[in-house]
Amino acid sequence: MPPLHPRKRQQGFGLVETLVGMVVGLVATIIIYQVISTYEGIKRSTTSGADTQQNGIFSLATMERDLRAAGWGIPTAAIMPCTEYFTYYSNGTASGPVPNFPGTPVRIADGGVAAGASDSITMLWGTSIRSNVRNMLLQNATINPPGTSAANLQPTSKVALSGVGGFVWLTDDDGRCTLTRITASDVNPANANSVVLSHAAATGTATQPTYNPSGTVMTDLGWPTSFTKNPRIYDLGTFTQRTYSVTGGSLVSQDFFSSMTQVQLANNVVSLKAMYGISDANSQVVTNWVRATGAWATPTLADARRIKAVRIAVVVRSPLKEKAEGDAQACLTTTAAPESWPDGPAIDLSNDADWRCYRYRAFETIVPLRNVLWANLS
Structure with a gap:
């Protein structure tokens, strides 16, 4: 007959089994962590590459758009051969000639070869469709002081003149070209086909600069006082002078005939x-490429x-700073500076001690100045 209280067999994990399970779990955790870490690294690199692509394409497309507009709505050099340009601005805190005024559809300012140096590009265009049509004045122009009845401009025709706020070039056979902003347009009582254009001076602000100097300022700046x-x-309509440059690791633009911000x-x-890209004299074909030096x-x-x-060419850096690999003391993500284009200007990024810790990509293109070509400026 069986015993009344049989001994039950004990069940559960022993110490060895528990330790083996912990080791297996730790190994699995390490593998999962490495997989996630690798995935996150790939994700960051992919996202960083996408950001670089977007910044580069946007920068290039924006400048290309404005380069294609350069030269539109401004008189050609053959129509208006200026020996001197006179421009002015005042934003309430600073005043003087308009900075970087090119006088040509495009002007490059070479930044040199120092580490971190970049060029800048200024484009110029207007909106008038009659910019190459000379509008003779009914009287000699005396523009000092501006805004007075003796200084007001009386063109022979009012056809296609821009409205108040637009710009005109005032010039004569001496080749002195003065940029003037129209502040009022009134009926000319002496000539039904003409108008009286005023160009009064005013105090400018940061958001609304003024572009007509006072009589005293004109004298101080050596402006011509009579034509x-x-x-x-020559009518310009709305005038745009836009400069692109690299400042503080960003592509920036500045419009000198709007807010100047x-x-x-x-x-x-x-x-x-x-x-x-330059051509030989009396040609429209680019035969050589030159830097804006000399x-x-x-x-x-x-x-x-x-x-x-x-x-x-614009060179864009990835936003992600890579770490040095293994026991290396310095980053080797990038070992050589990016290239603008084959045989193009050298790029030196060594002003940043960590420049090798980033990835770079250069975006470059050639933009024909179509308004210059269409105007046949040979």
């Missing part, structure tokens, strides 16, 4: 390089007519 040799104006367009842009830093009127295209 007596076939005085005439510097606007950030794209971040992680570390370099901008540009060159002129004679091409401030080209003569004859040389400016030879500029038919611009080649630009």
Whole structure:
């Protein structure tokens, strides 16, 4: 007969089994962590590459759009051969000639070869469809002081003149070209086909600069005060002078005939390089590429007519800073500076001690100055 209280067999994990299970769990955890870490690294690199692609394409497309507009709505050099340009601005705290005014559809400012140096590009265009039509004045122009009845402009025709707030070039056979903003347009009682255009001076602000100097300022700046040799104006409409440059690791633009505020367009842009495509005299075909140095830093009127295209490159940096691999003391993510284009301007990023810890990509293109070509500025 069986015992009344049989001994039951004990069940459960022993110490060895528990330790083996913990080891297996730790190994599985380490593998999962490594997989997740690798995935996150790939994800960050992919996202960083997408950001770089977006910043580069946007920067290039924005500048290309404005380069294609350059030269529209402004008189050609053959129609209005200016020997001197006179411009002015006042934003309430600063005043003087309009900074970087090119006088030509495009002007490149070469930044040099120092580490971190970048070029800048200024484009100029207007909105008038009659910019090359000379509008003779009914009287000699005396523009000092502006805004008075003696200084008001009386064109022979009011056809297609821009409204109040638009710009005109005032010039004569002496070749002095004065940029003037129209502040009022009234019926000319002496001539039904004409109007009286005022260009009064005012105090500018940061958001609404003024572009007509007072009589005293005109004297201080050496402006011409009268135009007596076939005085005439050329209508510009709304005028745009936009400069692109690299500042603080971003591509920025500044419009000198609007608010003059510097606007950030794209971040992680570390370099901008540009060159002129020039033709031989009396030709429309680009035969050489030159930097904006030496004679091409401030080209003569004859040389400016030879500029038919611009080649630009923007270098964009990935937002993700990579770590040094293994026991390396320095980053080796990038070992050589990016190239603008084959045989193009060198790019030196060594002003940043950590420049090798980032990935870079250069975006470059050639933009023909179609308004210059269409105007046949040979």
